[in-house]
Ligand SMILES: Nc1ncnc2c1ncn2[C@@H]1O[C@H](COP(=O)(O)OP(=O)(O)O)[C@@H](O)[C@H]1O
């Protein structure tokens with residue numbers, strides 16, 4: 001029986017879609033059978049982040065309306081045979097799917113896949129309710145900013161009310177240089193305020209933008225710190241204990257310089 | 266304490282992340298309290314229960330509200346006392 005994980009945030013643009021794609025590919029790299037559902041109806045994005053936009057025939061709304069069988073709508077990933085995408089409908093609105101339909105779909109997919117990741121739209125309205133309807137657990141994405149953390153707090157409350165059994169926090173776009181200067185909230189600050197288990201910290205990394213340009217999630221990139229951070233999150237999803245990356249060490253200019261001129265670091 | 270913290274004390278400056286954290290803490294107190302309309306009612310009810318052991322409270326004239334005051338959130342309760350019990 002598979003596990004349904006919703007990737008959600010409240011605020012838009014904090015990295016839900018990026019996270020869904022990377023965790024999906026990361027789990028597939030660990031030989032899990034994975035399907036990604038783009039629940040952001042009307043604002044389809046996960047397909048382009050995955051580089052699968054040219055292969056879409058049917059979408060989520062077609063599936064729930066019975067225009068095709070579920071299998072027909074699943075798009076196989078370019079590089080991983082065990083990874084599939086169920087794209088969002090682009091020309092419909094969020095009311096085209098109901099929480100009950102979503103729940104039924106998740107139940108069906110759980111029979112065949114190890115992990116079903118649901119990319120949630122921003123907001124707390126119908127789209128959010130649909131996305132969490134079939135979820136067993138949640139990954140809440142935030143950035144280290146007041147507005148994003150505030151929205152995350154609201155989402156955590158709503159997930160508790162919906163009796164989602166496990167919600168964990170992913171802090172995205174952390175900038176160790178700014179944290180060091182005292183100009184960005186640190187991991188501990190955010191975890192303390194939200195009082196929730198941390199599942200990962202992803203640094204702000206231009207390689208994410210570069211890899212998104214190519215439609216190849218960064219998790220496959222061995223030379224990217226963000227890629228490594230996502231691989232660690234994948235291991236934690238699989239129940240392994242992995243220590244958190246020391247982002248400061250990697251990024252500090254002086255430690256790099258010291259290493260370069262032979263002072264350790 | 267690091268050098269930056271020391272400098273901040275000397276100059277009276279505050280790191281922007283500490284400002285952010287403080288603002289966030291305050292705003293969440295309000296968000297969390299206002300998300301559920303029953304939240305304050307429940308506090309009121311239980312407060313009256315406890316205090317009623319010692320004095321008679323006029324529930325109708327009792328008010329409880331939350332507001333902001335000089336950088337902290339304040340829970341303000343006004344309880345009208347009808348009478349105080351004798352042998353507490
Ligand atoms: N860790 C990161 N470093 C740099 N850019 C990022 C990072 N995470 C996300 N982004 C960028 O931020 C933008 C919004 O991300 P996206 O995943 O689409 O957010 P959401 O789905 O929450 O709206 C995208 O352009 C993405 O490439």
Ligand SMILES: [Mg+2]
Nearest residue numbers: 016017040045
């Ligand atoms: Mg998105």
